[in-house]
Amino acid sequence: MFLASAIAFLIPDLIRQWNVFVTRSPLLGLYYCTMLVGAALAAGLFALHDCLLPRDTPVRFNRNTRKIYVYEYTASLRRLQRWRKEIKIYDWDNIEAEIAKVSGFTGKAYVVRHELVLVICKAGTNEVIDRISLKGNDVTVETLYQLWSYVRRFMAYGPARIPDLKARVQGVSFVSSLFHFMPYISPTEEGRRFRSKMRWLDYPIIFLTIWFFWIWLPLGICNYIAMKCAPEPKWPAEIDAESRSLRSS
Template sequence: MSEPHRAIGWKYDLPAIHAPSLVKPGMADLDPPPNHVDEIAIEIPRPPLKLRGLSLITGTITLIATTSITAAAIYYNFFLATRADLEFIALFLGANIMAILLLAPYIRMDIEQPRDEPIRFNRQRRKVYFYQYKTDLFHPFSIKRWGIKPVVYDWDDLTAEAYRLYAPMGYGGLMEKVMISICKPGTNEVIDRVLFADSIETGEQYWAIVRLFMQQGPEALPDFVHSPWDWNEGVHSNPFDQRAPKVQWPAEMDLESRTAPPEEHR
């Protein structure tokens, strides 16, 4: 069987789901800790934006500026100039439309992305539930391609992967993340890949915690130093976070992800 395909920037795989997991130094001091832990499931936080509002502010200012300049250019050509320069007008209109198409997706993400995109690992069902906000940069105004679209996968089909790559300077240079790839059952064909953590160190700690929980249960976890953060009702220092959409699981998935299967299915 061939090896699973890895994306650009892949460095190594984290320990497999069945590899023994132990309590590591610093694990108890993880901040933020899991959102919730009980006998059935553990929920890991996944805040999507570190600085919400930046794209909204800068993008809006840029669009106002480009639109104003375009409007002024059109007004000058049609009402003040001796002869309208259609090529000049087309150039400004094209630049304005391009700015809208480039900036609109990031402004929309700033407004619509939820406060958290948690992942629930159900030990009894051996299922993993991802609360996800989907985006499509090439269709910034689409309704179907954007929005909350949770997915569920089997625990046995998951692999955690560490990625490290250098991005353009505007993105801060070195970028690290841990992704979870999902393979088609019984094969190495990757059918999906989702973000697990935005740093390798944090991702390794969460992955060790999740594996420990799935293998041995909540009793094996350390006593976390920090209290879980209430992402929906907590007091956020950033005013844009305070106005972000709250996490709201679909009712059926919410119930399933927090409960054990009926006795006949165990």
Template sequence: MKRPTLTPPCSGWKEDFNLPSEPTKIEPSPGLLNANYQDSIYLEISRHSIFMRELLLLLALASIPVLILSIYTLIDTVAHRQHELFLIVVIATLTGIWQAASFIRAILLTPRDEPIRFNRVRQKIYAYNFNFCWWNPFIPWPIKIVSYDWKDVRAERWRKQAVTHQGSHLVKTGIMLSIVEPGTNKVIDRFPLNNEYGEASIWAYVCTYMQHGLSAVPPAPLNRDHNDILWCQFAMRLAPEVKWPKKIDHESRTAPQAIPPVKVALS
């Protein structure tokens, strides 16, 4: 039986993938990748903390009148001294405040994208991480931009199962990137590579690109620019744009001595 090698393993751990310097066991495939950019110097992969933003915006708008009604009912209950209803109305009001705050903050604070850049020439990764807490909308949700050596990156596949209200089983899987203390298996940081698919082909593609370069992998399908927004994407217009710090932005996109990049030939 396989056992995790990292301390601690990621939540829902199922498998450790190969080390960054090891040959991959399967063919690299770009089929499940969401890439923003790719050339001979770096590969940028897109990530998202929330999906279906437009639906979330509708829920946020719907929660506002419900919250107003709850507050009005609370005031009316106190005014008429309806003690038997007071606790129920207070709970309903607090729930409404929590729900409205969660939806609105998710819409207004979650960036349009949370990319990771894999710089092959520097052998480093740069992650634009957004840290949110879905059950507590009243604490800071910061953006934390980090950079690590590629040799200290580890990849784990996770799998989680939940039971829906209808009794069916919902299975989610993904790939977690863990950063270890050099020369150890002790994890010092952790963030997702992919929250939708736990396929080894994703990690194999990244590893092959970082080990052998652009010519060793098929071109990844490129996303639309996340700032090029369609007229109907109202929720996305409210989301913050991705803003890398100037120094990190330059470093993550360039080689140490400005080696000219070889761009992907798109068909």
């Protein structure tokens, strides 16, 4: 989305310089036209690709069947086709977890992110047959450890022995999308939840980033369009019923 926005931002400037390129040299004008058309096509393709990205990839944990149900998407080799959905079912007893660390230097800052990954092993062995990303892009590992502990307690004892957890707000709201990159001032329920979890370290970061609201708000509108166009997960009826079942298999 950022790349598409950047390309689209440059197109008006290219149009304004039309006469400069054409009057100096026909070849330069031809090159200019090619560059303009290429930029427009690239912006359109990237925007369309953003609209085809899946809205969500849910994972369901059922302690009665002792299985997890994973709804994943597989990218198509054809860029403009919708992603292919893939349903995976694994036994809970064959699942471990690991925390992956991704770090890199952007040229100005050293960035570190962490991800909680479910590791599926072959029954009775440590041979890994698949990995499922459960939560990623976290600055610290504390939340990831808490999430894994929460999942394990739920699968061991059920909902009676775990803290109450508010479910994420479903659906796509224009207001929520508008403040997607500034949840700390969002008037929605998501914004209130975000503010209730804010730590002292968040306040200086907010102070430094809020001045770029003229960038975040248009990107929020782009996020709304992309989310409305994104395919919504639809479980097959049999698997949907099994994953919600209250009876052991």
